[in-house]
Amino acid sequence: MLDAHRAFETPEGIRLRLEVAGPLPRALAWLVDLAIRAVFYLLAAFLLDQLGKFGHGLLLLLIFFSEWLYPTVFEATRGATPGKQAMNLRVTMDDGTSLTWGASFARNLLRAVDFLPFMYLLGLLISLTNNDFKRIGDVIARSIVVYAPQADTSPTYHNPADTTTARSLPLALTAEEQRLIMEFSDQCDFLSAARQREIANLLQPLLQQQDDAAITTLKQYAAWIKGAQA
Incomplete structure (x- = not known):
């Protein structure tokens, strides 16, 4: 086709x-x-x-x-x-x-x-x-x-169980890797649920999680990184 x-x-x-x-x-x-x-x-x-x-x-x-x-x-x-x-x-x-x-x-x-x-x-x-x-x-x-592209009306991911409670990193990450995690967390409201899961699942070997659980964990890592920087 x-x-x-x-x-x-x-x-x-x-x-x-x-x-x-x-x-x-x-x-x-x-x-x-x-x-x-x-x-x-x-x-x-x-x-x-x-x-x-x-x-x-x-x-x-x-x-x-x-x-x-x-x-x-x-x-x-x-x-x-x-x-x-x-x-x-x-x-x-x-x-x-x-x-x-x-x-x-x-x-x-x-x-x-x-x-x-x-x-x-x-x-x-x-x-x-x-x-x-x-x-x-x-x-x-x-x-x-x-x-002409139309405004994206696809639903964004809002997990009721999601929390910004900080979780420390399981291992040392470079500054660039930490920046990427923070950018993912900041961009979540602008990405569709499917796109968020697609990105989070790339880190499945590190997180030992996937889909919604992986998204939540990445956001918690981001909160910890931001707190550490502050």
Whole structure:
């Protein structure tokens, strides 16, 4: 089965799961952006027509620069054009980080190639050959179009038996190891229950415990470390 989700882990250990956008929502976003630009060009044409040939020249320059700057600026500064925002999409780098100016310029410059021979036919064919639905511009820029991440509403772990009663460490740990235990305790309220258990179970050989019991013990170790530092 086609897996349209991509997982990224931040330096803080928080795992993000993003859903890759397919051709249809991207095409709808392009139509919305096209409609926005069309209205803008019609208004500009009406105003500049009063200037005769000079105004016509300005209109052509306006259209030329707008076609290139409109998607580039919006994607580099906001992560999405108004059309993509309307479809709940955003453009990121392959690793889930914000799109850079260089990548935004590259992916939009290559729209001219993706458009060939007409209506982005080449870009569509290329996007259907890879799991991330990347057109040529995305491949070169190392970018990806995903659905904008929603706020995580998954329940966090709150064990009624949990206590912050300090428990001394069973053996000497380095300063870095102690810092990691404290960071885990501080981040628990921002991690899902499954993620907390996954991390705590990595220390099963040391704790001789797993799942909820391991989480509680790590929090007690953290309380002892903080008390010792104080």
